Amino acid sequence: MIRLAMLGALLFPLLVPAALTVENGADNRLKIKEDGVELFLKDDIVLMDAAWKGLVSPMSGKPVAEQSDGAAVTSWKSEKGTVIRRVTASPEKVSVVWEYEFAPDIPGGRYIELTMIGIADNFVLPETAGSGNALGSSKSGFTVATKKTPELVLNFKGSPSAWALQDHRGTAWLRNLRLWHFRDYTPKGVRGKACLTIGGTRADIADADDTGAGTEYDNVRLALPLQVTDRSLPAVVTVDPAEVIRKYDGAMFGLNYDWPGMARVNPYTEAAKPGTPFDGNYRKELAGVPLPLNRAAGSDSQFFQWKKTLGPFEGRAPHKTIGWGAEVPQKYGLLEWIASTRRIDPAAQFVWVVNMVRETPEDARDLAEFLTGGPDTVWGRKRIGFGFREPVAPVIWELGNELDYSANSLYTGEHYSAECKKFIAAIRSVIPDAKFAAHAVTAPWNERSEGKWPEFNRIVLRELGPELSYISFHPYYRGMPPSAIAPYIESLRQDIAACPNPKIRIFISEHGKWPPGSEPNWKRNWYQTHALIGCLDTAEWIIYCLSRPEIAAMTYHNMSAGPWGLIYKDEKGRYFGTGITDLFRLLGKVPYGSEVVASGVTGEYTAFNADQSYSAAAMKSADGETLYLLLNNMLPTTERPTEFRISGGSWKLKSAEALSAPNLHSHNSAEERPIAIAPLKVETGVPLSKLTIPAKSLVLLTLTK
Incomplete structure (x- = not known):
C-alpha cells in the first residue's frame, strides 16, 4: 500500500484538476486536450465491409458548422451517409454526440465504425505494448489514468452499445491507442448515435435503472438544420371545401397526464x-x-x-x-x-x-x-x-x-x-x-x-x-x-x-x-x-x-x-x-365537429419531407358558412407571401390571428410571457386572394361566404 501511494505521488504530484479543452483540427476533426496536451483526436465514422474496408466516409466531405444552444454543431451530408456532431465543453467536462445515418442497400455494407486516436504517450499504461487488447470496455463508462489525472472518466451513456479503449502501441498502422465504437449495418439502413463525455465523476457512470422511459427516441432519423436566408418565399395554398377528409374532432386535441409531474402542480x-x-x-x-x-x-x-x-x-x-x-x-x-x-x-x-x-x-x-x-x-x-x-x-x-x-x-x-x-x-x-x-x-x-x-x-x-x-x-x-x-x-x-x-x-x-x-x-x-x-x-x-x-x-x-x-x-x-x-x-x-376539407401547399420547403417548413389545413363549419385556415410557417426569418385558390366561390376574410414570439427559442416563465396569440393587421370583409404569413408563426384565418 505504501509503495502504491508513493507511486501515485510521483505520477500525480499536482492535485489541481487538469483543464479540458476541445478544438477542431484543419480537417474539422476533433482534438481533445488536457492542460494543452493532446489526449484524443481525429474522430471518424465510416461504413465498412466484412473485411473492415471503408465504403462510405461522410466526414471526409465538406462540413457545415454552426453554434446552437451553446454547442458547436458540425454536419456532413452526402447521398449515402450523414453525420451530425454536437460538442459542448467546459474545463471540467467535454461532451460529444455523433448522430449518423447511412442509406439502405449499400453494397457490401457490414459495420459502422466510430474511432478516435488516443495519444499513448500521455496516458499511464502497462509497460508491455498491446496489439489491440482492451484497456477498458463498457456501455456506461470507465476511468483511465493520464499523466495528469489518476482517474479520468470516460462516460458513454446514451450510446446503443459498448465502447472500448484499445492498446495498439504494438500495431504497425497505429502505434497509439484507439477509442472505438461500432455497430452492425443492415440492408434497411442504419441511423443512430454515439455519446462520449470526458470528465465528471465516477458517479456519472454508475449503472442506471433502465426502465425504458426516456430512451425510446434516442436514435432518431437525422434532419439537418434547414438553412434558409431568403427574407421572403412565395407559396400557393389551394382549398376545396367540397372535398371532406374527416371531422375536426375534439378527440384529436387531447392531453396526457404524468402522475409525478401533476403532483408538483397539484x-x-x-x-x-x-x-x-x-x-x-x-x-x-x-x-x-x-x-x-x-x-x-x-x-x-x-x-x-x-x-x-x-x-x-x-x-x-x-x-x-x-x-x-x-x-x-x-x-x-x-x-x-x-x-x-x-x-x-x-x-x-x-x-x-x-x-x-x-x-x-x-x-x-x-x-x-x-x-x-x-x-x-x-x-x-x-x-x-x-x-x-x-x-x-x-x-x-x-x-x-x-x-x-x-x-x-x-x-x-x-x-x-x-x-x-x-x-x-x-x-x-x-x-x-x-x-x-x-x-x-x-x-x-x-x-x-x-x-x-x-x-x-x-x-x-x-x-x-x-x-x-x-x-x-x-x-x-x-x-x-x-x-x-x-x-x-x-x-x-x-x-x-x-x-x-x-x-x-x-x-x-x-x-x-x-x-x-x-x-x-x-x-x-x-x-x-x-x-x-x-x-x-x-x-x-x-x-x-x-x-x-x-x-x-x-x-x-x-x-x-x-x-x-x-x-x-x-x-x-x-x-x-x-x-x-x-x-x-x-x-x-375552430369549432369541434367542423369538417376538415382538402387543401395543399406548393412552393419552396412545402414538400412533405424533412425540409418541410410551411404547411396548412382547412376546416369548414358544420353549417358550411365559415372556413378556417391554419397556416404554419416554421422558418425563423422568412415570411411567406401566399396566394389562395379556394374553389367553389368567394370567401371573405373575417379575422386573422397568429401564435408567435420574438424568436424560435422564446419560452414562457412566471415573469415573462413572450409567446402569445395576437391579431394580424389585415383588410377584412374582402375576398381572400393574397396574404403574407409572417415568419415563425402559426396563423388562423377565419373566412365567411
Whole structure:
C-alpha cells in the first residue's frame, strides 16, 4: 500500500484538476486536450465491409458548422451517409454526440465504425505494448489514468452499445491507442448515435435503472438544420371545401397526464371533491384551454395504484408512481385528476391506461365499478361517498403502456395479447360496451425494438382485433419529421385493413417534440418542447394528422412532466402556462365537429419531407358558412407571401390571428410571457386572394361566404 501511494505521488504530484479543452483540427476533426496536451483526436465514422474496408466516409466531405444552444454543431451530408456532431465543453467536462445515418442497400455494407486516436504517450499504461487488447470496455463508462489525472472518466451513456479503449502501441498502422465504437449495418439502413463525455465523476457512470422511459427516441432519423436566408418565399395554398377528409374532432386535441409531474402542480391542499377549494392561479393559467380528452398516464401508469390514492391525504398508503420516485403517500390521485380536469373543462372525457404490471384484472374490475357503479355496488358506493355522485366512464381503456419496451416487461405479441384478454374480460364484466386500445410496437426506430415491427402489431391485431376499437402508437418529433413517421402510420393502416376488425382506428396516445441532444446536456434543451419552436413543431404534426382519417384521437404529452408541459411551477411556487397552452387555445377556436376539407401547399420547403417548413389545413363549419385556415410557417426569418385558390366561390376574410414570439427559442416563465396569440393587421370583409404569413408563426384565418 505504501509503495502504491508513493507511486501515485510521483505520477500525480499536482492535485489541481487538469483543464479540458476541445478544438477542431484543419480537417474539422476533433482534438481533445488536457492542460494543452493532446489526449484524443481525429474522430471518424465510416461504413465498412466484412473485411473492415471503408465504403462510405461522410466526414471526409465538406462540413457545415454552426453554434446552437451553446454547442458547436458540425454536419456532413452526402447521398449515402450523414453525420451530425454536437460538442459542448467546459474545463471540467467535454461532451460529444455523433448522430449518423447511412442509406439502405449499400453494397457490401457490414459495420459502422466510430474511432478516435488516443495519444499513448500521455496516458499511464502497462509497460508491455498491446496489439489491440482492451484497456477498458463498457456501455456506461470507465476511468483511465493520464499523466495528469489518476482517474479520468470516460462516460458513454446514451450510446446503443459498448465502447472500448484499445492498446495498439504494438500495431504497425497505429502505434497509439484507439477509442472505438461500432455497430452492425443492415440492408434497411442504419441511423443512430454515439455519446462520449470526458470528465465528471465516477458517479456519472454508475449503472442506471433502465426502465425504458426516456430512451425510446434516442436514435432518431437525422434532419439537418434547414438553412434558409431568403427574407421572403412565395407559396400557393389551394382549398376545396367540397372535398371532406374527416371531422375536426375534439378527440384529436387531447392531453396526457404524468402522475409525478401533476403532483408538483397539484392545485389542491386536501383530498378533492367536485367543490373542494381549488388554486385560482392554476385555473387562470389554463383558462380557455379545451380539455376534450384526457389520458392517465405514460410509463408511470404501470406504477400508479389507484386504490392507494383515495380518501384523506393522511390515510393514503405510500407507493411509487415512477421507478425513480419516492415511496410516499400520493396527494394527487385518481379523484384529484378527475376533479381538477373537470374544473377547467366540465365536458372533459377520460382515457385510463390499465396498470398491467403492478395491478391485477381484479383491480381493473374494481376500478370500472368505482368509476361507473351505482349506490348498490361496493365500489360505486365508495365513489359516491367521496362526493362524486355522477359516474365517470372512460371513453377508452388503454391496455398497458409500452409493455414491449420497458425493462420491467418486454412482452412478446403473444404474451401481451394473452394478458390483455384477462383485463378486457374483467372490465367488461362491469362495463359490457367498454372500448379498448392495445398498443403497437414502441419506438420501432430504436435498436431495442429492432425486428418487432410489424409482426408484433399483426399478432395483437389478429389475437385482439374483435375486442379493440383502437391501436395506440407513440411518435415523437422533430428529430424525426412527420414525413419519417408517416410510413409507420401507413403500415398500421394497412395491417388494420387486413385484420379481423378493419374498423379499428389509430390512437396517438402520446406525441410531442422530443428535445434534441443527449445526456448529460439533454435537460438544457427541455425548454424547446414548449418554446415557440416546440409549438410550431407540434402544430406541424397536428396539421399532418388532420389529413389522416384513420387517426381517431391524440393525446399530447404532457400536461406537466419533465421536458413537456402546459403548466409548471417555478422555484418560487408560481404557476405559469407555456406556449403550448396558447397553441391549444388557438386550435380550439375552430369549432369541434367542423369538417376538415382538402387543401395543399406548393412552393419552396412545402414538400412533405424533412425540409418541410410551411404547411396548412382547412376546416369548414358544420353549417358550411365559415372556413378556417391554419397556416404554419416554421422558418425563423422568412415570411411567406401566399396566394389562395379556394374553389367553389368567394370567401371573405373575417379575422386573422397568429401564435408567435420574438424568436424560435422564446419560452414562457412566471415573469415573462413572450409567446402569445395576437391579431394580424389585415383588410377584412374582402375576398381572400393574397396574404403574407409572417415568419415563425402559426396563423388562423377565419373566412365567411
